[in-house]
Amino acid sequence: MSSQDEKHAKDAVTRALKHSGLSRRDFLKLSSGGALLAGAAAGTGGMLYPAAARAVPTNARIVIVGAGAAGLSCATRLARELDGADITLIDRRQDHYYQPGLTLVGTGVWQTEKLLDRNRRYVPSNVNWIHDMVAEYDPDNNRVVTETGRAVDYDFLMVATGLQVNYTAIDGMSENLIGHRGVGCVYDKPELAERTWQLIDQFVNEGGVGLFTRPRGDMKCAGAPLKVTMLVESRMKERGTRDRAEMHYLPPGTGLFSQPHTDDFLRKNFPERSIHIHWDHPLKAIDPERKTATFATPLGDETLDYDFIHVVPPMSAPDSLRNSELAAREIPFTGWLEVDRFTLQHKRYPNVFGAGDINGVPIGKTAASVKAQVPVAVENMIRTIQGNQLNPGYDGYTSCPLITELGQAILVEFDYDLKMKPSFPFISPYQEHWVPWVMKDRLLLAAYRAMLRGRI
Amino acid sequence: MAFSILGLLAVVLEFFRGWLWFIGLFLLLDFALTFYFLKRSAGCKTCWVLPAYVTVGFGVFIFVLAMITLPTITKSSWAALSGIDYLALIGASIGFGTLFAILAFPFMLNLLGIRSRPRPTSQATRTETPPQPQTSPQPQPAMAEKIAD
Known part of the structure; x- marks a missing residue:
């Protein structure tokens, strides 16, 4: 911009300010106030969605199979952390159950209504949701086929089907x-x-x-x-x-x-x-x-x-996965998704990742494991998209608020080495306490929902 | 599993999600009451100490109530508490007491915070001084002479 253009621009701004009754000083004050407000608003968003600022641009086609705890968490995180990706979620189920509460309903501590939710509340708007179930996996051709015969191609696949009760x-x-x-x-x-x-x-x-x-x-x-x-x-x-x-x-x-x-x-x-x-x-x-x-x-x-x-x-992996090329063929994880236990990447198909109960890993078929696995699986899928080295970040963390009496529980948290890993060092994992009971009864449902929204 | 402060905030947000409309309504009411108090108190003699004392008393009442009832409300009992549980109970009760005290303070301000009402305009512009009540039982000597005249 030449000095003459700059002068014209300054004059135009001054005229506009004069017209609106503002001095230049007032204008600067208002601008800085607006910038602060905008910053605060962005900061608040960033508080709840910490990764939004570093969304990775990509046009990758990503398919997530399963809209349970792991599938929804992956969907919200991937939708937020990728810019331009074509994300598809496949699951017929509209209802969502808070499964960690089933024990409490079965023993009369909770009413059934407390468990019931809708998947719709958690599926991000930029995720394409196919209301169907995957019947066939074709990893050699990067494709899944649904029960209604619809073939869905992908570049990257996240398997989060959960398991089946036989x-x-x-x-x-x-x-x-x-x-x-x-x-x-x-x-x-x-x-x-x-x-x-x-x-x-x-x-x-x-x-x-x-x-x-x-x-x-x-x-x-x-x-x-x-x-x-x-x-x-x-x-x-x-x-x-x-x-x-x-x-x-x-x-x-x-x-x-x-x-x-x-x-x-x-x-x-x-x-x-x-x-x-x-x-x-x-x-x-x-x-x-x-x-x-x-x-x-x-x-x-x-x-x-x-x-x-x-x-x-x-219990086992769903038949569709158990009979596919993605399933592990060897003991002890026969039939489960064959993933590396630390990176959660498939051992034979590097564009396939797993999260939740479906993973063939030594321990960890709990909602707490989902909370620990999903960030690692999502991060490693994004690293694969970027061509970066994977993070072996999942250490097998799992947790069980082991209720011993009405009003008492032990908060047991451990990893692959079966070593205790207490989240809150002041709560003993060796003794019965009231606090873990309160957590199980009152707080973990909120934590679960925050997890579905990808906030923890 | 590490929980960040922001993660805990997200959990708290989810915990109160169903009640957010009510909390929002209550906070609005509190703001309105505070604003109303400030407007009402213009030109008046205000008292902040009494509402503060009453609010603290109310907070302490809630604290004690929470201490007594929280185990039962959470389907447990005092017998189930040990060690860290007592600290958690005290902490939670202090939290409830503080929260309710903060929410109650604007109400207390409006109820107890204004000591005297502003004088009406007609009184303020009066030229005549109202008769002063006699304070001493015996008239002063000079005044007594005037009366005798």
């Missing part, structure tokens, strides 16, 4: 049985947890023989069968009916919990509460008419009578 892996068991003939199960759906509470309520009042099982293999929230057992016992003490019931806990192996300190605690705590432990008792079959359950023990099948049984069916 009721029929137990002879005589079906989803329809839950809530009838003394059969309960708090996994999977809110209505099943609600039906389970009706049975538990009756069992707590009337007593009888209670069997509490857990399956072999990987499962989500491995603490839930323990919590249900302890909450039922606590409810009985609360109502003064404990002496009416005989309680048995039947794990499939010789441990109660993967973290050794917590395992030691439970080994002492259960006998003190007259909860009898039967090691090596995986549930094999159930006869609801006769109210008997058969366990495949090392010494042969053993059949026990029950008045109430908490069935936890075996």
Whole structure:
């Protein structure tokens, strides 16, 4: 700009200011005020969306399979951290359940309504949502095919399907049985947890023989069968009916919990509460008419009578993924998504990443693991887009607010090495406290929603 | 798992999300009451100490109430508390007490914060001085002479 142009511009500004009745000084004051306000507004946005300022420009086609906790968290983060990406989310489900609350509904602590939400509330507006389910993965051609036959091509794939609960892996068991003939199960759906509470309520009042099982293999929230057992016992003490019931806990192996300190605690705590432990008792079959359950023990099948049984069916990756090229072929993660446990990148297909329950990693099928995995999986997908080195940032963090009584819990947090990793050093992970109970009962749902919005 | 301050703020925002409209309404009411008080108190003798004392008293009442009831409200009991739980309970109760005190202060200001009303304009422009009440029981000697005259 020449000095003459500059003079013309200055004159024009002065004339405009004079016309609006402002002095140059006032104008500068207002401008700086406006800049401060704009800065404050941007800062507030940045507070809640810290990565928005460094969105990575790309025209990559990204497909996210699954709109559960992991899928939605990935969608919100990717939508925010990428500029220009074509992001597609595939899941038919409109409803969203807060699954960590199923135990609380199943034991009468919460009402079902508290779990219910809608996926629509969390899907970002710049994400294309296909209301369908993936039936087939074709990673060699970078394509997924939905149940309605729609082929969706991608450059990068985030698998966040969650897992499936295999009721029929137990002879005589079906989803329809839950809530009838003394059969309960708090996994999977809110209505099943609600039906389970009706049975538990009756069992707590009337007593009888209670069997509490857990399956072999990987499962989500491995603490839930323990919590249900302890909450039922606590409810009985609360109502003064404990002496009416005989309680048995039947794990499939010789441990109660993967973290050794917590395992030691439970080994002492259960006998003190007259909860009898039967090691090596995986549930094999159930006869609801006769109210008997058969366990495949090392010494042969053993059949026990029950008045109430908490069935936890075996779990696996969804069939569509289990039968695909993306699934691990080797023990111990057979059928699960074959990812590197630290970067969460697929071991054979570098443009595929995983988050949540679907990952074939040693521990971590909890919502807390999702919170720790999603930032790593998303960051590494973006690094792959940019051609940068991956961050081996996931250390196996998982957490379980292990409810031991109504009003008390132990906040257990640990990693791949099974070492305790307390988020709040002042809360002991070795002792029962009221604070972790309050967290579970009041605060974790808010934390979960913040996670879905990609804010934590 | 590390929680940043901003992460905790995001959780707090989610925790209160369903109540945000109510909190917003209450804050608006508080601002309006504060503004109303400032407007009303122009030219008046104001008193900040009494509303402050009453507000603190109200905050202490809420603190004690929270201390007593929080375990029960959270479906627990005092028997379940140990060690750090007591500190957490005290901390939470102080938080509730402070919050309610802050919210109540504008109400208290309006109820107790204005000591005297401004004089009407007609009184302020009066030229006659109103008769002063006699303060001493016995008249002064000079005044007594005047009366005798």
